[in-house]
Amino acid sequence: MILTLALLAGLVVAWLLIGAVEKFRLGLRFTQALLYVPFKLAYRISDNRITVVRKAQVPVIYVISHQSRFEPALMLSLLPDDTLHILDEVSARSPWLEPWRELGRTIAFNAEHVFVSRRLVRVLKGKGRLAVYLPDAVEPDVKTFRLFRAVTRIAMQADARIVPIFVTGARSLPVSLTPADKAPRHWFPRLSISVLEPMTIAELVARNPDQASNTNALFDRVAEARLFGTDLDRGLFLAMRDAADRVGASHTIIEDVISGALSYRKMFIGARVLGRRFEAVTASGEAVGVMLPNANGVVLSLVGLFSAGRVAAMINYTAGPASVTAAIRTAVIRTVVSSRAFVEKADLADIVAAAETGGARLLWLEDLRTSVTTLDKLAAALLWRLPLQRQDAAKPGVILFTSGSEGTPKAVVLSQKNLLANAMQAEARITISPADILLNVLPVFHSFGLTGGTILPLVTGVKLFLYPSPLHYKIIPEIARKVKPTIMFGTDTFLANYARTAKDGDFSSLRFVVAGAEAVKPETRRTYRERFQAEIIEGFGLTEAAPVVAVNTAIHGRDGTVGRLLPAIRMKLEPVEGINDAGQLWLDGPNMMMGYMTADRPGELQPLTGWHDTGDIVAVDREGFITIRGRAKRFAKIAGEMVSLGAVEMLVQSLWPEEHHAAVAVPDKRRGERIVLVTTADEASAEELRQFGKKAGAAELMVPNDIVKVEEIPVLGSGKTDYVSTRKLAIDRLGLGVAA
CATH class of the missing domain: 3.30.300.30 (ANL, C-terminal domain)
Structure with missing residues (x-):
């Protein structure tokens, strides 16, 4: 009995001591700190950005993404105690939340109705603070979007600053508001609080003045908080491992028509085995060519190169011998990873010769496979979670070569941070989950096929089915019937050809198709809507942007446009002589490339400084939807x-x-x-x-x-x-x- 009491007394003392530390560290009231301690210890919360929240000048509105039943308790523990929390009816009545509700001021509202704005404006004008909990919806429906409009109106009337808050990991909690098949549950996931700097609506609009919608400016800012909830400095290998932790190491993540399916664990084991071989024959930071089709082998090779601290240079084997030789020389590639079976089947002997002419030697996967020992496999099985080299997301991760549709191809150098940022920008705009299956037929040497079709599913837990060629117009619909994908990536040309050969039920499983690289024709869009009940959401990108810049969504889309900018991308339009209603597009954002390598300066990174001129002529409407008028080079001066x-x-x-x-x-x-x-x-x-x-x-x-x-x-x-x-x-x- 005495021992039990002593143990309890020790726990109480420890609780009080930790509470005292949190009080002074974060500037909380002592009662707030005491009720925050259980969250801090159970979920190892990363909370260093809370100082931004507490120091925000009044009037201020904290906009919290409501992902679970824990956010109200967490925010009542952390936000200044004079904040008025507008809770949903369940949170306002839950008995277990009563101790936390006592920490601050709360009112209940029905999420089906818009806020009573006059009272809230008075609170703010009286140097007040509001905390609003908006439904966690990447693509909000009409009712949810009305809440964004209401918050925008209140903020503008009170000239209040907006502070978006996103709790990364909350979707995985047992009390998550997201269905379990879309967000697998964990009892004690690590949580991280993403907080952005306070800004008024006017300041948000001023960042992209060509997009004049106030509500969209708020919506985009909330999406940015979601984006920066991901630690972009962790790099691709660790981001993929984080995804494996969220959905489970045994979760099937990749599959192809030859090798079958691989779980995250098997993928990492195979990647580590290959990575060891790459380490033995290349130097750290060296550009290693990858000339492989869409199959499991290309994913294992990519992850192995990332793990080993090498740069994956994606060889476009359809570009012709001269272009391949030029690419090898421009990026100073000494080793190219390929497959004899692939080269033979695709009749690429001339491309292999071109790579060798450029100064590269071929490293065949078949040879690597036969050299693997039982000890190699055992070591990889034990150490699969660990990268082979220290990961630095700021260093070059991938080299892609521009298509050369209008001139000589250039080598585009992208850091792992660029690629991860772009994948998570897309995840913050398009609704995807581990319940989805993505069919990727676009080659990985193409930026769209690499980031959207390969990296995005690997870092989000979406099952990826790889098919080696987009040109098999009759086979791909049959594959879709068997695989039952919910998402597919393609171009208008490919999609139109699939539709011509497909039977009515072949694409019936699709929720949407993401189309890029060229404009989607109205008849292609109509065919997929009417025959397959699948929406084609058109986007726009460029290799230099890793590549996605803008995209429509299934709910917020506008036919004939390429959608709105992804979160955290800024744009400006420069006037073009002879064009009055459009301008030349310049971009800036975390996804923009490190720089170019060119044939006249091989192996030398020519860094991008500041804004990037896309060379595209675009028009932007009031809601921020972008219409491509053409390339600057695709205009005739008559x-x-x-x-x-x-x-x-x-x-x-x-x-x-x-x-x-x-x-x-x-x-x-x-x-x-x-x-x-x-x-x-x-x-x-x-x-x-x-x-x-x-x-x-x-x-x-x-x-x-x-x-x-x-x-x-x-x-x-x-x-x-x-x-x-x-x-x-x-x-x-x-x-x-x-x-x-």
Whole structure:
């Protein structure tokens, strides 16, 4: 009995001592500190940003993402005690929350109704503080979005600062408000409190003045708190391991048509075995080429390279021998990881020779596999959680090569932080969970296929099914019928071809399809909506942005646009001569590349400093939805007028929707440039196009007089139109004799 009492007394003393430490460390009242101690100890909370919360100047509104039943208790323990907490009805009545409710002021409201704003504005104008708990919704429905509008209106009327708060890990708590299949439960997950600096609505809007919506500015700021709840400095290997901890090491994470399925544990074991081999033949920080198809082997190789502190240089094996040799030399690649079976099946002997001509030697996965010993496997099985080298997310992680759709390819150097930031920016905008299955047919040498189609699922626990070629138009719908993916990535060209060969039930499991790289045609969007009940959400990106910049969502989308900017990306529009309603897009954000490597300065990182000029001409509406008018290089200057070649293609597509078209500009002695239409439409005629353009209200300058008919439009491995080859083809056919 005495021992029990002594033990209890010791616990009480320890509780009081820890409470005293927390009181002085965070500036809490002693009763707040005492009730915070159980949370701090049980969930090892990272709370160093709470000082930002407590020092925020009044009037201030704390906007908390309500993910679990714990947030109200946690915030009542940590926020200044004069804060008025607006609780949902359950939190306002729960008996277990009573001790915490006594710490501050609380009122209840029905989440189905909008706040009574006058009273709250008076509280704020009286130098007050509010804490509002908004539903944790990446894509809020209409009712939830009304709450964002209400908070925005209150903040503007009171000129209050906004402080978003996101508790990372709360979705995994036993009292989470998210269904268990979408957020696996853990009794004591580690929690981290993400807090952003206080800003007024006017200051938030001023960061991206071209997006004038006040409510969207608040919505984006809350999404940023979610984004920065992830420690972007941990790097990709540790982020993937964190995902394995959340969903379970035995959770199936990758699968292909040959090797079958692998769990996180098996993936890390295989990656460690390969990483050891990469360490033995390459130097730390060295660029190692990866020339592999979409299969489990490419994921194991990537994770192995990240673990070993090497840079993965993704070789575009569809680009042709000259481009591959140039890429090898530009990035100073001495070793290329590949597979003999793949090279033989894809008939890539000339690409292998091109890599060797550039100075690289091939490291074959088949040889590595036969060299693995039982001891290697045992060591990897025991140490799979540990990276082989110290991880530094700020250093180069991946080298990608631009598609060269308009000129000579360049090497784009992306840090692991760039890639992880972009994956988590997408996760903060699109609703995904471990309950999803993602079918990726886009090659990993393409930035869209790498970040969106591979890295995103690996760091979020979404099961990834890899298919080696996007060109198998008949097979991919059959694969989809068997795999039952809920998410698919693709380009308009690929998606349209899949739809032509698919049976009605093949894509019935899809929730949505993310499309990028080229504009989505209305008929493609309509086909997927009507036949498969799947929404195509169009996005926009560039390799230099790792790559996703903007995206529509299934709930917040606008056809004909590429959506709104992802969280934490800033943009500015520079005026373009001859274009009044759009501007040239410049970007800045945590996902923007480290810099370029070029052929004239091989192996040398030419760092990006400040804003990046995308070369895209865009228009932005009041809600922030971006419409791509075309590349700056994809405008023709005809008699001093700027004409969008993309707009010309859209006009032609409306007339001959079943065919493929490309508009290019060629030199013209009289007008400077003229537009040539390259098309697969046998029946295309300049007169019919002219009459159609007149009816559509198109300017006369937009309508091409020259038409070049071809069997196929040249395309790149990414599915984009190869405009360099197309322009050269047009010049040759027209006999202009001008070098492309």
